[in-house]
Amino acid sequence: MRKDTHHHGDLREALILAGIELLDEGGIDALTLRKCAARAGVSHAAPAHHFKGLVSLKAAIVARCYRMFSSTMLAHKNNAGTTPRAQLLAICEGYLAFTRTHAPLFQIMFQPKPEGMERVNPDILEELETESTNAFMILRAASAPFAPVGGHEQGTEVMVWALVHGYAVLFANAPDEETPAGVLPEFARILPDLPLRK
Amino acid sequence: MRKDTHHHGDLREALILAGIELLDEGGIDALTLRKCAARAGVSHAAPAHHFKGLVSLKAAIVARCYRMFSSTMLAHKNNAGTTPRAQLLAICEGYLAFTRTHAPLFQIMFQPKPEGMERVNPDILEELETESTNAFMILRAASAPFAPVGGHEQGTEVMVWALVHGYAVLFANAPDEETPAGVLPEFARILPDLPLRK
DNA sequence: CTCCTTAACTAGACAGTGTAAAGTTAAATG
């Protein structure tokens, strides 16, 4: 079960963790291949043996972030009441909590894919796909008990996702109640009443 | 009224336009101080006389983008019906049209402010503030006829803004109907019914 | 044990980036 490599214990994992640290500490511009390598105690060219270029490392980091993201949402869900609305709101609060706690991670997760995306290692790409889909499934499951918004089968989940994501981007990290909108309503107040399926 | 400078006609403006071109053509990574300078036919250090560093040029570009953004929204509004919901929907469609036509501009506009933001030229910062606030005011005005969502005075505008922004980021540029959500509902279907003020 | 292959890493170089300093040119001012 041991994955001892030659010199470093587990460089791949160390690079991902270093990247997340750098993001959390210094924002999105602080994430650098060379700094990841340095933090892992390794030369600047070493990462090339585990990741095809910076985009691949970033993709692996983002995949890991989606796991943390899902965990946060699930933790909030498990601490909430059992009514459908309480569950849905809890997940949204988890969504917002993650943005507030890990703003740079959130930023890199939802940034439009850069250019070289087509040549990241296929397994990394697959993991990324899995983790991001999994995160969305949490929200989808919580939306399922409600009647479809606008008569569209995916209407509710799309509406909730857009709403919480927009709120997260525009307002979640705004200095307390200092936005172009003036005093900010809490998220629970702008989530519309959603009738249950009959 | 002529602003002839020594060598270049109007370098400041040329740099902003070059930046917008670069963004539109090559995405957010294509925006570079040196490339802006080259496209304006000037050495790479010339921009320093008009903008305090790259962040300042970016701020000026973003301010200009907000102007284009407002124009797009207003154009849609003027081509729409006069009912409050038609007006509001038209503005949202303008919002989404801008994202689809100028994805990189949209991206740089709503990116979290980078580090050196505190030392951009104060007039640029003020222009940015003005233009972005002005854009939001368009949405606010269109939200005014509706009863406050969640009983909160700013509830409606915050809800609409979050909804359209989230939809724009997550879905507007998705390959047609290929998203984790499955077949995508149009925006008009996920905008809730909003009762008018009485 | 020795030889060999191969994976993991290092060292160095390169083009491109933003920024800062010093030098040059041209317009404006007295």
Add this chain to the structure above:
DNA sequence: CATTTAACTTTACACTGTCTAGTTAAGGAG
């Protein structure tokens, strides 16, 4: 015309990602 000053160029520096060529160590075959 002489001087000042703004606009721009040149040069240099540190930092980035990537590529190439070495080096080191682990594991297997005889």
